[in-house]
Amino acid sequence: MVTMRDVAQRANVSIATVSFVINGTKPVAPETRARIEAAIEELDYRRNVVARALASSRTRILALLHPDFEARPNATVIQFVMSAAHGARERGYDLVLWPVNDDEQMSHLLAGGLVDGALLMEVQIHDSRVDRLIASRVPFALIGRTGNDDLPFVDIDFATTIDQAVDHLRSYGHQRIALITQRTKAAPEKEPGRIMRAEAAYLDAMAALGRPPVVISVEGTSAGGREAARTLHDDHPDTTAVILVNEGASAGLVKGTRALGRGVPDDLSIISAWTTRELGEMMEPSLTVMAAPAAELGRLAADALIDQLEGVQDAPPHILIPCTLVPGQSVGPAPVRP
Amino acid sequence: MVTMRDVAQRANVSIATVSFVINGTKPVAPETRARIEAAIEELDYRRNVVARALASSRTRILALLHPDFEARPNATVIQFVMSAAHGARERGYDLVLWPVNDDEQMSHLLAGGLVDGALLMEVQIHDSRVDRLIASRVPFALIGRTGNDDLPFVDIDFATTIDQAVDHLRSYGHQRIALITQRTKAAPEKEPGRIMRAEAAYLDAMAALGRPPVVISVEGTSAGGREAARTLHDDHPDTTAVILVNEGASAGLVKGTRALGRGVPDDLSIISAWTTRELGEMMEPSLTVMAAPAAELGRLAADALIDQLEGVQDAPPHILIPCTLVPGQSVGPAPVRP
DNA sequence: CTGAAAGCGCTTACAG
DNA sequence: CTGAAAGCGCTTACAG
Numbered sequence A, B: 001m002v003t004m005r006d007v008a009q010r011a012n013v014s015i016a017t018v019s020f021v022i023n024g025t026k027p028v029a030p031e032t033r034a035r036i037e038a039a040i041e042e043l044d045y046r047r048n049v050v051a052r053a054l055a056s057s058r059t060r061i062l063a064l065l066h067p068d069f070e071a072r073p074n075a076t077v078i079q080f081v082m083s084a085a086h087g088a089r090e091r092g093y094d095l096v097l098w099p100v101n102d103d104e105q106m107s108h109l110l111a112g113g114l115v116d117g118a119l120l121m122e123v124q125i126h127d128s129r130v131d132r133l134i135a136s137r138v139p140f141a142l143i144g145r146t147g148n149d150d151l152p153f154v155d156i157d158f159a160t161t162i163d164q165a166v167d168h169l170r171s172y173g174h175q176r177i178a179l180i181t182q183r184t185k186a187a188p189e190k191e192p193g194r195i196m197r198a199e200a201a202y203l204d205a206m207a208a209l210g211r212p213p214v215v216i217s218v219e220g221t222s223a224g225g226r227e228a229a230r231t232l233h234d235d236h237p238d239t240t241a242v243i244l245v246n247e248g249a250s251a252g253l254v255k256g257t258r259a260l261g262r263g264v265p266d267d268l269s270i271i272s273a274w275t276t277r278e279l280g281e282m283m284e285p286s287l288t289v290m291a292a293p294a295a296e297l298g299r300l301a302a303d304a305l306i307d308q309l310e311g312v313q314d315a316p317p318h319i320l321i322p323c324t325l326v327p328g329q330s331v332g333p334a335p336v337r338p
Numbered sequence C, D: 001c002t003g004a005a006a007g008c009g010c011t012t013a014c015a016g
Helices: A004-011 A015-023 A030-043 A049-056 A075-090 A103-111 A128-136 A158-171 A193-209 A222-235 A247-259 A277-282 A294-309 B004-011 B015-023 B030-043 B049-056 B075-090 B103-111 B128-136 B158-171 B193-209 B222-235 B247-259 B277-282 B294-309
Strands: A061-066 A094-099 A117-120 A140-143 A153-156 A177-182 A214-218 A241-244 A269-275 A288-291 A318-321 A324-326 B061-066 B094-099 B117-120 B140-143 B153-156 B177-182 B215-218 B241-244 B269-275 B288-291 B318-321 B324-326
Touching: A004 A015, A004 A030, A015 A030, A049 B049, A061 A075, A061 A103, A061 A294, A075 A094, A075 A294, A075 B094, A094 B075, A094 B094, A103 A128, A117 A128, A117 A294, A140 A294, A153 A158, A153 A193, A153 A294, A158 A177, A158 A193, A158 A241, A158 A269, A158 A288, A158 A324, A177 A193, A177 A222, A177 A247, A193 A214, A193 A269, A214 A222, A222 A247, A241 A247, A247 A269, A247 B277, A269 A277, A277 A288, A277 B247, A294 A318, B004 B015, B004 B030, B015 B030, B061 B075, B061 B103, B061 B294, B075 B094, B075 B294, B103 B128, B117 B128, B117 B294, B140 B294, B153 B158, B153 B193, B153 B294, B158 B177, B158 B193, B158 B241, B158 B269, B158 B288, B158 B324, B177 B193, B177 B222, B177 B247, B193 B215, B193 B269, B215 B222, B222 B247, B241 B247, B247 B269, B269 B277, B277 B288, B294 B318
Parallel strands: A061 A094, A061 A117, A117 A140, A140 A153, A153 A318, A177 A214, A177 A241, A241 A269, A269 A288, B061 B094, B061 B117, B117 B140, B140 B153, B153 B318, B177 B215, B177 B241, B241 B269, B269 B288
Antiparallel strands: A288 A324, B288 B324
């Protein structure tokens, strides 16, 4: 293994000077620099990341903590992960993916000193992992929000997203718009904040329109989608459009609606929010989606965290981005009812 | 920060002894051990991973190298990643996800000394990254295979998988079975080995049956699927069943087939291989799939690599697992043609 | 602009 | 069974 010592020897300087040119931390005379660079080149030297981390007490490794991609891993999540990884690397950091289940495990990992900062996904309203993060003194940024808006976060702008979806449906004449969310097995305060926030935005929008809200909560599966279709049919027959915040249920909703003799979009228009456009295209009919800005959020999250680490930033970042409407074939004119 | 020195002081021993009990590397008297464990507990001490790595020249970090989850990240890939991460952690290693694009970048990362071993995904027939890996002297295992079967790998058993798919279709009376693969923009030798291997297995199976093979190669998109449907219709009208090794084209194939006035499975039966069952369920009709053993492969890959690192193993592991048939509604009896 | 030296927090022969 | 000490390969005040 080629070390800094080898380079120093060959270039006839001290290892300190080698360090200075590699890191650009101090001015070095041009000739000296040239000699060192030549030696590095000739020996194919690469700085040992671990030694550097120990000496500088900075590892330049960022952890992406995800509570396990349990069930069906959402394509949006992957997009997010990849763009965060790229964003980090452009700034000289590496992104480590850590599937963490329990808090104790997480504390251990953070205390190990291996990471300079952490990105936390699938944040819950009351999230004990956030408490652990704070206790560990490892800088972090959240993807999503807890109830405490003082922490640094990037998140989807649910209010704007829902408003746009509602506007889109209204432009097609829809008056009765239901919301279908995802039911989790977890306690309410353990739920991902996105569900609660989407619902709140929906309720606001309905209130502003003076319409009674209809919220249906089902599992994120095909069976859940079918259940939602049946509930709509039986309990809310005058509903002509739905906004779905439950990607996993989208296929089941379409199938279930048809099985009940209703057409999409002839009898029921559907917008699926927090979805990828790719998924929308796979369906029959293709789904109108509010595409999640996963790539943007990933990059912004990485940037926000690194800014924090490098002291570039002033206040804890609070970034909100709405989803983008991608028209498909699942939204049509509201049916005229007698 | 609590260090080993603090623990040693409090327990009235040398730091060496503390190290012995933490790592279990040498016998320590019960009373001494108890004192040290108490000190660790009281101080809430956690060993610094970076220092340990530098001193022992082992980081216990494994890298998962993926050529970027470019296009649509396949759910199978995610399953694979997660199970590899879990498998690694059960054996005391952490899995780092590294999206690597170019070889130079990869060499740098490997040379940095941050990882003990690497797992390489999306392996190509002739893969320059493998050459880099070998040159870097970092132990590795491949997910998939190059042309050189001497390297350690875990992979799908394509021969068995295709045979099972063919048998399944034949049990429904199908005689004319086509294969639809994925066309990449890359040069042939840059293609993922799985495409070539699936095709070879298919050709063998057709030869054994004395049937002329039909291989159609299209993009992994909805448009690609439609193109395949049209090609089948125009050029191979007597085909009654297809095996798809192109997940991204599955939805387009179904849609395109219908658009041409043919029913699935009434006129055309479809099996989608190297797919998740979840995707199959989302489609209409639900797809019969050969589900990729992603979780098993992930775990096996991690184990194989760690065995190698720890010298547990004898020969380079060569592990093959077939996909599992998951019946859906896209396979039916072969239509009777006049 | 350059160097000698301490130190980052561990592991690991080597003695005893 | 336990300890003193060297060393892992860097970074970083401190001098000069």
